Amino acid sequence: MPIIEVKNLTKKYEYYKKAPGLLASMKSLFHREKLYTEAVKNISFTVEEGELVGFLGPNGAGKTTTLKMLSGILYPTSGEAKVLGHVPWKREKKYQKQFAIVMGQKNQLWWDLPAMDSFILNKEIYEVPDAQFKKTVDGLAELLEIKDILDVQVRKLSLGQRMKCELIAALLHQPKVLFLDEPTIGLDVVSQQKMREFIKTYNEQKKTTILLTSHYMEDVKALCKRVIIIDHGEIRYDGALSALIDKYVDHKVITVTFTKPVERVDLEKFCPVMECTPLRAVLNVPNEEVKKVAAKILTTYPVDDILIDEVPVEDVIRRIFTTGKS
Amino acid sequence: MRRYLKLLKILVRVSFIRALMFRAAFYMDIAYSFIWLGLFFIIIQILFSHTEEIAGWSRANLIVLLGVWSFLDDLGAGTFWDGIKRLPDLVADGAMDFILARPVDSQFLIAAERFRFSRVLVILADVGLIAYGLTIGEMAPWHTIILRFPVLVVSGYIIALSVVYLLHTLGFWFLRINNVWALYDGLEGIAKYPLDVFGRHIKLLSLTIVPLTVMFMFPAQALLGRITTLEVLYAPVVAAIFFAVARWFYQYSVRRYSSVA
Structure with a gap:
């Protein structure tokens, strides 16, 4: 049984509009516009x-x-909402x-x-x-x-x-x-x-x-x-x-350092290049192509080191907030 | 009840520690209270150098009234007033959060967090003033004082406590309530003089909506033997009503609390 149960919880705050300036302040003595903001909208979740x-x-x-x-x-x-049954x-x-x-x-x-x-x-x-x-x-x-x-x-x-x-x-x-x-x-x-x-x-x-x-x-x-x-x-x-x-990211990040300079256009043949300097590149590679792309880079270019990383959680969350997608 | 007494003991102890920490404020408060008390005493002396009585009140009677007024005022200031006066600030800065989340009566916790020990000495002076007034003037028989005075003082204190709470609960509704409090403080100041002089309408008001007569004059009248049984019975009823209203208004207002982001 969940310890915390939240169902369709909503919190609306009311506040008054405060326009800047002396005239607006004088006006607000007689009339104030009431505004509402919904801080929490209909949220539901449980915690065990x-x-x-x-x-x-x-x-x-x-x-x-x-x-x-x-x-x-x-x-x-x-x-x-109920917490511990209360x-x-x-x-x-x-x-x-x-x-x-x-x-x-x-x-x-x-x-x-x-x-x-x-x-x-x-x-x-x-x-x-x-x-x-x-x-x-x-x-x-x-x-x-x-x-x-x-x-x-x-x-x-x-x-x-x-x-x-x-x-x-x-x-x-x-x-x-x-x-x-x-x-x-x-x-x-x-x-x-x-x-x-x-x-x-x-x-x-x-x-x-x-x-x-x-x-x-x-x-x-x-x-x-x-x-x-x-x-x-x-x-x-x-x-x-x-x-x-898994849900929000369909690619991994490959960071490669080279022993000799490599051209950006050459790398772009494989996948989108996020960063590129002559001796270092950061690539976004679709999950299903990671092995293939990594192998290709290793055999084609003078690779000093190669790192395959997940996209940082911070970036995932930032993306959710900025795009507003669920 | 035992738990609340234990809490009270801790909070009184903490207030005492604070009082010792801020010694200058401690002495200033004592000096301030004595200066005001002395000033009012001098005003009474000047007034009665021109007349024998005001609206049936002699100089000695008025000294008793001043003593009772000051006693209740200092008792309030020394006990719960300072705590209650913090309420609008607690609301404005969101510090109510922790108070509301605790398993204890939040009204009690707010009121009991600040005691002002400097007022204890002033209370002793108030008692001395009352005793002086009774010595030089009339005084009710001891047995009627013992029966009536405690009832009326406790009622007066509860009414004052409720009024202070009612006004400061407005802090949930308005950001600043200084003016409302200043208005009440001014009105309360009038009650150190006999309200009979202000006429019938003011007297009626001071018996009901702003019950200053019940709070201050009734206890003084009990000492002077000028109170009726009906008045003695009326005071606790007013106290109970004000207490209940203050309690209800606080509970109702807490729903408006929106904390601070």
Whole structure:
């Protein structure tokens, strides 16, 4: 039985038009034009227990709005959703004790106090027993390597350290469902990597169902077997990350370096040439012709090295967003 | 209930830590409150150097009223007001997200996050002022004070709490509510003087829609032995109605919350 069930969920925001300039501002005192934007349009999907699903999309695609509806922060305009059998926006305490949300761009920790003070508040809010609290904080702090900073004011921590503390605050009550909204945003490469490793380990050990949004493809590639791609509020793709490439890409990329200069026109006889310098070329080759083309190049030209790659996932997703095709 | 008391204990502790961190603000707030209290006291002295009574209120009575008004105002400012006043900002910057996602009453969490300990000293001064007013003037028998005053003070406090919540809940509807709050703050300031002087219509208004008389004058009247049983029974009813309306309006307004991108 799915842990998260979303059916025809829609969220429409209303806002007022604000034309620039003094005159327009004066006019708006008497009349304001109300506008609507559909952040999420009729989306449906399910997530099984223990799954770690990547929720991808450009800015304003509707990812965060969806997470906020699933965590009961926002009311939907229409549609249904159930998480752990609860309707999120009813804000039942029983449900709220079973999920957590972490937002990379917002903090729930008290800024001017050590993180431990916020943990103690969460302990009482989520009614975590003393022994479990100590064990969880110790365990997570050890795993995230931040044992020595729990009594330092949050405002004095680095962004990476703060995010780790945010994670501990969110995981104290051992939620069954975890919503991670851009957890690695703004972090340096090393911190991103550590955060990824932690999320992966936590998901494997605790079987927590995780819905993750991120702009970083590295996060998605490292963590998610399944992705949901959302754009302009609509789901464009829902399936395995590996299948995404099969579905949207009909070619591979061959990169060849030569020992002697080669003419572009000669290479174009085989397939489209994406890049070409006298000693290096990048070719887009249809899947069914890869072997044949590679063999031909190897026998015809002075090849120093040849690499056959899949099209990067980033490019696939970018193409989905730019073409708007499903 | 026990859980909420535990939470309250943690939040009070955190506020105290903060108060110790920002010592200058702590002392300034005490000084500010004492200056205002002293100023109002001087105004009363000046007024009564020209007359014996105003609308049936003597100098001593007015000192009691000022003491009660200041006591309730400082009690509010010292406890939940600062927390509630953050509500429009929490809505505007999207910080309500975490509050709404937690398994605890969000109205409680908002209100209880900021206590102002500097007001405790001022409350002691307020009590002293009330005692002074009662000593130099009339005073109700102790047994009626014990029976009536706590009911009226608690009712006044609940009404004030509800009004503060009602006004700041407007933060869900309007980006800025400073003017609305300033209007109420100004009106509340009037209640440190006997509202009888403003005539029948204002008195009626101050008993119902803006129940300043119920909040401030009734407790003072209980101390002075000038309150009827009907008035004592009326105050908790008004408090219950205001509390229920504030609660409903908050729940209703939360549906409008759209967070921040």
